[in-house]
Amino acid sequence: MFDLNLPPWLICSLLYVALVIAFGIFWPYIFQCQLIYSSWYPPGSRTKIAKPSDFGINYTEEVLTTKDGIKLRCYVITLDDIIEAKQAATILYFHAGTGNMGDRLPLVKVFNQKLGANVVMLSYRGYGFSEGKADEKGLRLDSQTLLDFVKEHDILQHTNLVAFGHALGGAVAIDLVSRNNSDFAGLILENTFLSIPKVISNIAPWLSYLTLLWHQKWPSETSIQNIINLPVLFISGAKDELVPIAHMKKLYQLCGSRQDRCWVEFATGSHNDTCLVPGYFDAIDDFVKGKILISQHWVHGGFMLDLLQVERLDSSSSSLQDTSDLYHRLLQHGPVEEQQLALEQLYDDETLYLTD
Ligand SMILES: *[C@@H]1O[C@H](CO)[C@@H](O)[C@H](O)[C@H]1NC(C)=O
Ligand SMILES: *[C@@H]1O[C@H](CO)[C@@H](O)[C@H](O)[C@H]1NC(C)=O
Numbered sequence: 584m585f586d587l588n589l590p591p592w593l594i595c596s597l598l599y600v601a602l603v604i605a606f607g608i609f610w611p612y613i614f615q616c617q618l619i620y621s622s623w624y625p626p627g628s629r630t631k632i633a634k635p636s637d638f639g640i641n642y643t644e645e646v647l648t649t650k651d652g653i654k655l656r657c658y659v660i661t662l663d664d665i666i667e668a669k670q671a672a673t674i675l676y677f678h679a680g681t682g683n684m685g686d687r688l689p690l691v692k693v694f695n696q697k698l699g700a701n702v703v704m705l706s707y708r709g710y711g712f713s714e715g716k717a718d719e720k721g722l723r724l725d726s727q728t729l730l731d732f733v734k735e736h737d738i739l740q741h742t743n744l745v746a747f748g749h750a751l752g753g754a755v756a757i758d759l760v761s762r763n764n765s766d767f768a769g770l771i772l773e774n775t776f777l778s779i780p781k782v783i784s785n786i787a788p789w790l791s792y793l794t795l796l797w798h799q800k801w802p803s804e805t806s807i808q809n810i811i812n813l814p815v816l817f818i819s820g821a822k823d824e825l826v827p828i829a830h831m832k833k834l835y836q837l838c839g840s841r842q843d844r845c846w847v848e849f850a851t852g853s854h855n856d857t858c859l860v861p862g863y864f865d866a867i868d869d870f871v872k873g874k875i876l877i878s879q880h881w882v883h884g885g886f887m888l889d890l891l892q893v894e895r896l897d898s899s900s901s902s903l904q905d906t907s908d909l910y911h912r913l914l915q916h917g918p919v920e921e922q923q924l925a926l927e928q929l930y931d932d933e934t935l936y937l938t939d
């Protein structure tokens with residue numbers, strides 16, 4: 584017969600085994616935020632944050648307050664010349680899961696000083712000197728806070744906004760643009776993933792049976808389908824050791840923007856050093872100048888002012904009628920937001936034009 588009077592040492596051992604198994608199952612549940620949001624790595628990331636001025640970049644630092652009351656640190660880097668700044672693209676830079684925003688300043692310097700873009704960037708909650716603790720819900724509020732700030736900013740509100748995200752930042756960027764599609768003129772993604780559960784099952788297949796326990800999801804594969812009529816650049820390092828390139832390829836396929844998807848692959852690029860491969864910045868420059876600023880140029884810089892010049896030469900008398908004809912000609916060419924911009928720009932320039 585079965586004896587239920589187990590000796591105490593056996594009960595203790597069984598309890599111990601049960602505890603170990605329970606811990607094995609639940610540790611991903613408990614510790615996943617520390618793994619995914621590694622703001623503690625490299626050591627010192629929460630105490631030493633590089634400043635743009637360390638790299639010879641002019642900037643202002645802002646403290647933004649999120650809807651749930653968390654204070655975030657943010658760098659705002661505009662071109663020195665205000666007119667040029669208003670005509671440039673503005674990159675909203677969303678950094679990857681380690682370190683803080685200061686670590687990315689060498690890249691941002693190239694974006695700003697070589698490619699001529701304005702850049703805004705933040706340390707997410709729980710990163711750098713920003714308050715709070717990182718999680719998916721919180722980071723979504725953080726990205727929204729940055730966008731709302733840019734849309735109110737004196738100079739930046741006039742510019743074409745491009746979200747840029749690397750790895751975890753890619754998930755943040757996809758999520759933000761999918762919710763606020765019409766605020767953006769473009770999206771750039773580098774070595775990002777389909778979702779957290781999918782990338783975990785790639786890194787640690789033995790954990791994949793536990794994917795239900797991963798409460799941090801970042802479902803980019805779903806969100807990206809909502810991104811439409813927007814140029815999207817996919818920058819993929821074929822040697823990415825963390826996120827298999829298949830993730831980027833699948834995101835490219837799923838992207839709701841069909842005509843304007845661009846794929847650039849760097850054979851020797853790995854997860855976080857693709858930016859060092861020659862051709863990286865050219866790819867971004869070509870994309871921004873070729874796909875994003877082209878319509879901007881049309882409104883602010885070349886085409887419209889050219890039209891004004893022609894009009895000025897053609898007609899001996901300038902009148903409001905001319906201006907309104909001109910505006911109607913512009914209307915026939917541009918998308919709605921650009922028409923509005925064209926109108927505003929026209930009146931600014933017209934004060935000069937009509938009075939001389
Ligand atoms: C920074 O601002 C100063 C003063 O306005 C200016 O002289 C300098 O050229 C700027 N530096 C850069 C790199 O834009
Ligand atoms: C941007 O997304 C937020 C959050 O989903 C939403 O409340 C807001 O209305 C969106 N703004 C626009 C312009 O779509």
Ligand SMILES: *[C@@H]1O[C@H](CO)[C@@H](O)[C@H](O)[C@H]1NC(C)=O
Nearest residue numbers: 625681682824825854855856
């Ligand atoms: C770059 O990626 C490697 C491998 O994925 C990782 O071990 C390393 O910590 C990363 N470096 C930084 C600075 O994030």
